Amino acid sequence: MNAGGRSEQTLAAAMAHHRAGRLVEAERLYRLVCDNDPKNARAFHLWGVVAHQLRRPEAASLVGRAVTLVPDFAEAHNDRGVILAANGSFTDAVACFERAVRLSPGYHEARNNLARGLRSLGRFDEALVQFEQVLKTAPESPVAHFNLASAFELAGRKPDAESRYRSAISLRPDFVDAHIHLASLLQDMNRLSEALAHAERAVALRPDSAGARNNLGNILRAMGRRDEAIAQYEAAIGIDAGSFMVHYNCGVALRGEARIAEARRHFAQALALRPNFLEAELALCMAELPALYIDEPEIAERRNAYAARLAKLSADATSAVAPAALAEAIGSHQPFYLPYQGRNDRELQTLYGSMVCAVMAARYPAPVLPNPPGPGEPIRLGIVSGFFRQHSNWKIPIKGWLKQLDRTRFHVSGYYTNGERDEQTELAATLCGRFVQGPLSLDDWRHAILDDAPHVLIFPEIGMDKVSAQLAAQRLAAIQCASWGHPVTSGFPTIDCFISSDLMEPARAAAHYSEQLIRLPNLSIYYEPSDVPAHAIDRTQLGLRAGAVVFWCCQSLPKYLPQFDEVFARIAAEVPGCQFTFIEFAGGRGVTEMFQERLDRAFQAVGLKAADYCVFLPRLAADRFVAAIGQCDIVLDSIGWSGCNSILESLVHNLPIVTLAGDVMRARHTAAILEMMGIPEMTARTLDDYVSIAASLGRHAEKRAEFSARIADRKRLVYRDRDCIEALEAFLESAVRPAPR
Numbered sequence: 001m002n003a004g005g006r007s008e009q010t011l012a013a014a015m016a017h018h019r020a021g022r023l024v025e026a027e028r029l030y031r032l033v034c035d036n037d038p039k040n041a042r043a044f045h046l047w048g049v050v051a052h053q054l055r056r057p058e059a060a061s062l063v064g065r066a067v068t069l070v071p072d073f074a075e076a077h078n079d080r081g082v083i084l085a086a087n088g089s090f091t092d093a094v095a096c097f098e099r100a101v102r103l104s105p106g107y108h109e110a111r112n113n114l115a116r117g118l119r120s121l122g123r124f125d126e127a128l129v130q131f132e133q134v135l136k137t138a139p140e141s142p143v144a145h146f147n148l149a150s151a152f153e154l155a156g157r158k159p160d161a162e163s164r165y166r167s168a169i170s171l172r173p174d175f176v177d178a179h180i181h182l183a184s185l186l187q188d189m190n191r192l193s194e195a196l197a198h199a200e201r202a203v204a205l206r207p208d209s210a211g212a213r214n215n216l217g218n219i220l221r222a223m224g225r226r227d228e229a230i231a232q233y234e235a236a237i238g239i240d241a242g243s244f245m246v247h248y249n250c251g252v253a254l255r256g257e258a259r260i261a262e263a264r265r266h267f268a269q270a271l272a273l274r275p276n277f278l279e280a281e282l283a284l285c286m287a288e289l290p291a292l293y294i295d296e297p298e299i300a301e302r303r304n305a306y307a308a309r310l311a312k313l314s315a316d317a318t319s320a321v322a323p324a325a326l327a328e329a330i331g332s333h334q335p336f337y338l339p340y341q342g343r344n345d346r347e348l349q350t351l352y353g354s355m356v357c358a359v360m361a362a363r364y365p366a367p368v369l370p371n372p373p374g375p376g377e378p379i380r381l382g383i384v385s386g387f388f389r390q391h392s393n394w395k396i397p398i399k400g401w402l403k404q405l406d407r408t409r410f411h412v413s414g415y416y417t418n419g420e421r422d423e424q425t426e427l428a429a430t431l432c433g434r435f436v437q438g439p440l441s442l443d444d445w446r447h448a449i450l451d452d453a454p455h456v457l458i459f460p461e462i463g464m465d466k467v468s469a470q471l472a473a474q475r476l477a478a479i480q481c482a483s484w485g486h487p488v489t490s491g492f493p494t495i496d497c498f499i500s501s502d503l504m505e506p507a508r509a510a511a512h513y514s515e516q517l518i519r520l521p522n523l524s525i526y527y528e529p530s531d532v533p534a535h536a537i538d539r540t541q542l543g544l545r546a547g548a549v550v551f552w553c554c555q556s557l558p559k560y561l562p563q564f565d566e567v568f569a570r571i572a573a574e575v576p577g578c579q580f581t582f583i584e585f586a587g588g589r590g591v592t593e594m595f596q597e598r599l600d601r602a603f604q605a606v607g608l609k610a611a612d613y614c615v616f617l618p619r620l621a622a623d624r625f626v627a628a629i630g631q632c633d634i635v636l637d638s639i640g641w642s643g644c645n646s647i648l649e650s651l652v653h654n655l656p657i658v659t660l661a662g663d664v665m666r667a668r669h670t671a672a673i674l675e676m677m678g679i680p681e682m683t684a685r686t687l688d689d690y691v692s693i694a695a696s697l698g699r700h701a702e703k704r705a706e707f708s709a710r711i712a713d714r715k716r717l718v719y720r721d722r723d724c725i726e727a728l729e730a731f732l733e734s735a736v737r738p739a740p741r
Contacts, residue, residue: 007037014043018050026050041069045076052083059083074103078110081117090120108134112147124155142172146181153185156441161185176206180215187219190419190439195219203232210240214249221253226588229253244273248280251287252332258588260290278317279329285309289337292591294598296563299341306338307348314355327363328442330356330473331466339488339666340558342640346489350514353473353491360473364446369478370453372738378411379736382454382477385485386465388416388428388437390622392645393461393485399424400526401458402431404725410732413452417445417467442470449476455736458499461485462492479735482515484524487666489513497735499728500524503672504665512664518731521723523672529719530649535623539631542581543615549575549698552632552655554583554617554625555646557595559638565602567639570691572613573606575698580614581632592616629653633704634697637670639690644669651715656707658694660684677714682707 014029030047033040048062063080067073081096097114100107115130131148138144149164165182168175179202186195199216206212217232233250236243251266267284271277288306293299317326335352338345373379383401387393405412414432416425419439429435436448445467449457456479459472463486472480475494482490483499490498491514498515501524510517544550551571568580585591596610603610620628629635629646630653637643637659647657647670659670661683671683684690697704 007033007040007043010036011040011043011046015046018046023050023054027054027056039069041066041073041076044069045073045079048076048083049079052079052086060087072103074100074107074110077103078107078113081110081113085113085117085120090117093117094121106137108137112144115147115151119151119154124151127151128155140171142168142175142178145171146175146178149178150181153181158185158189162189174205176202176209176212179205180212183215183219187222192219192223196223208239210236210243210246213239214243214246217246217249217253221249221256226253226256230257242273244270244277244280247273248277248283251280251283255283255287256587258291258585258591260287263287278313278326279332281309281313281316282326282329283333285313286333286335289335291337291340291558291585291587292560292594293562294594296561299561303341303343306335310348310351310355314351317355318358326359327470330359331469334463334466334469336463336486337558339486340561340641342561342662342664342667344512344664346491346512346514349489349491351491353495353514354493356469356473357492357494360470364474366475367450369475370455372478372736373455378407378409379456379732380413380452380454381405381410381732382413382415382449382452382457384415384417384449384457384459384468384471385461386416386418386468387461387485388414388425388435389418389420389422390424393464394424394428396485396527396645396648397483397525398428398460400528400725401728402428404526404722406729407433409729413454415445415449415471417465417471438467442467445471446474446476455479456481456732458483459490459495462490462495463488479732481518484665487669489515497731499731500665501672501724503675504668506663506665506668509665520727520731522676522721523718524724524728526721526725527648527719530626530652535627537624537627537631542617542628542631544579544581544631545577547577549578549634550632551578551580551634551636551694551698552629552650553580553636553638554628555638555641555643557582557585557591559641559643560595561640562598564639564687565598566605567636567687567691567694568599568614569602569606569608569610571636571694571698572603572608574691574695578613578698580636581628582614582616583620584616584618586619625649626652629655634658634694636694639667639687641666642669642671644673647673648718651711651718654708654712654715656697656704656711657682658684658690658697660687660690673718676718677711678717679707679710679714 010029011033014026017026027050030043030050033043034047044062045066048059051062052059060080060083063076063083066076067080077096077100081093084096085093094114094117097110097117100110101114111130112134115127118127118130128151131151135144135148145164145168149161152161152164162185165178168178179198183195183198196219199219202212203216213232213236217229220229220232230250230253233246233253236246247266247270251263254263254266264284264287267280267287270280271284288302288309290302383398385393385398402412411433413434414428416437454477457477458481459468460483462469462472462482473492473494480495481497481499482495489512495515497518498513499518499520502519502521503523505519539546572578599610599614626649629650632655635650635655635657637657639660640662642659657670657674661668661671674680674682682693684693
């Protein structure tokens with residue numbers, strides 16, 4: 001047998017080993033053929049393929065030798081592109097696929113690979129053309145429909161993507177990946193019940209798929225069914241403990257249930273599995289801030305841990321090659337619970353804000369901003385909020401602004417970043433000159449605002465809504481303001497001013513803000529009497545005793561710091577048979593249980609049982625909440641973070657109010673309300689004073705009646721304050737219009 005015959009025989013043997021999966025033996029024989037016949041393009045091609053399967057670095061160059069020997073070798077061009085794409089060289093891979101398709105237009109595998117390569121490069125329109133061409137030649141292929149659907153989805157054409165995913169499933173009902181992708185798409189479109197059906201179908205078809213269970217967990221979490229979501233994530237981890245994304249998602253769900261220590265472990269594991277996973281590093285940083293603390297020393301411990309992680313995150317994020325990848329996670333994890341610690345947070349917030357704005361600046365270029373308004377031209381004002389609905393941030397302050405700002409001087413646009421809608425949303429839409437409601441992509445929100453060319457933007461509650469935070473971290477108007485819907489400095493260099501209340505701010509409050517502090521007169525809000533409809537309720541429905549003196553303490557539990565637990569026990573010791581009402585925490589039973597444990601210790605310290613005095617109410621609808629206040633005798637304000645909306649709502653019942661003015665604005669809401677009414681005697685200056693005022697009111701019905709009468713007479717002074725509106729208008733004019741020369 002001649003040399004050529006021996007080479008062909010050896011090549012056939014190599015191919016047989018290759019087909020049987022004996023890759024090392026196939027590689028040895030392919031090499032032998034190439035050594036003996038250095039112009040055998042087929043041997044070099046297959047050697048390169050098996051080398052790729054064995055993860056050899058020379059794979060691409062071996063297939064490259066084949067196309068050098070035979071330039072019109074379409075299959076080799078395609079396989080070289082596959083190898084290059086696997087190594088991340090998408091531009092070179094696309095060139096190979098294009099060559100293969102030119103050589104063989106009917107080569108569907110190469111065309112499909114070309115489409116995928118174009119998609120990886122972000123050339124979505126070109127990818128769509130190729131995927132559509134593949135589908136024309138294979139209209140009954142579920143994979144062709146699936147690939148086209150994924151391209152539509154990446155191009156933002158969600159209805160087209162949905163249609164193609166459904167076609168793929170129709171052609172192959174057990175197409176698990178199609179069910180998974182359709183479920184995620186429907187979740188993104190906020191059609192959660194439909195999404196759930198497809199996610200559950202995927203798990204039923206492939207119960208051992210970590211990806212399917214992770215997808216189901218994501219949808220359950222979006223539906224608020226966090227316990228079920230956690231179960232799916234844990235099952236996924238049992239299948240694939242190395243999935244960094246499942247650990248991350250499980251951490252998010254656990255944090256939503258206030259199981260912070262467990263959440264931290266999963267975020268840390270996600271980061272260990274993928275060290276450059278900045279989203280997990282951000283989540284881990286924010287997870288250092290729990291909703292509630294077991295004792296006062298834990299506050300300092302967690303604050304120090306947060307500060308250390310924030311410093312590292314800031315360094316990592318700002319030095320990353322592509323920090324723009326972090327932009328989508330901004331707002332998903334925010335330092336919401338930091339201000340509940342009761343400290344001056346300017347330094348930490350400034351570090352956080354600088355990092356966030358740097359990330360957003362890496363993704364988005366600085367836009368061209370409009371010129372200031374000309375003489376007689378209305379100021380274009382935009383309000384960006386996630387709460388144009390029945391919510392405290394709507395009632396304080398957005399609603400008053402929309403109703404009272406002079407529309408001959410201001411054109412007001414509302415940018416509602418949330419998808420929920422109620423009767424207050426309808427009202428907001430009628431009060432705005434332009435009203436845009438989400439959900440929209442971040443890019444679409446950016447374009448919607450920039451197209452309107454606002455002169456000034458107000459973000460009433462930075463720190464409470466993902467999209468609002470992402471937008472606030474960009475420069476979208478010449479003047480950008482925060483306000484006290486979340487009463488702490490944003491720390492964002494993109495926010496110029498913080499609109500606050502003169503009565504609520506302490507004397508040297510400017511030191512608490514990275515922004516210029518704007519102190520509007522009085523409470524700074526135009527507030528109207530509560531319009532919540534009356535609801536019939538009695539004490540038995542609330543678990544309260546008929547003859548007890550009942551203290552209303554229904555602020556959000558994170559507002560109650562452990563160093564102040566003693567006040568309840570001390571008051572109880574002076575007011576026999578009294579009761580205190582609290583509201584259960586919405587974000588996980590563990591927070592309520594921890595607070596109950598703290599109260600047990602505080603009451604035991606004075607020889608009492610907390611269960612005899614403390615009643616925990618379930619979360620109440622707005623009308624039942626206001627009605628429940630009326631079944632109490634005295635309102636006890638939270639110390640460190642004062643109530644505001646709930647205190648204003650309590651005025652309908654004229655209950656006496658006890659508060660302690662703190663050192664920061666958020667600790668002085670109620671003190672300002674009492675000062676506005678001219679009733680400063682209810683504002684304590686020390687903890688002992690707070691206990692004394694509360695206990696005296698508890699023991700003396702005539703004192704309660706006296707202060708109730710004064711509140712009934714003076715609460716009108718709190719309502720419909722035009723002074724703050726006129727001051728806001730004057731501030732906006734001076735900030736936006738250039739001063740005359």
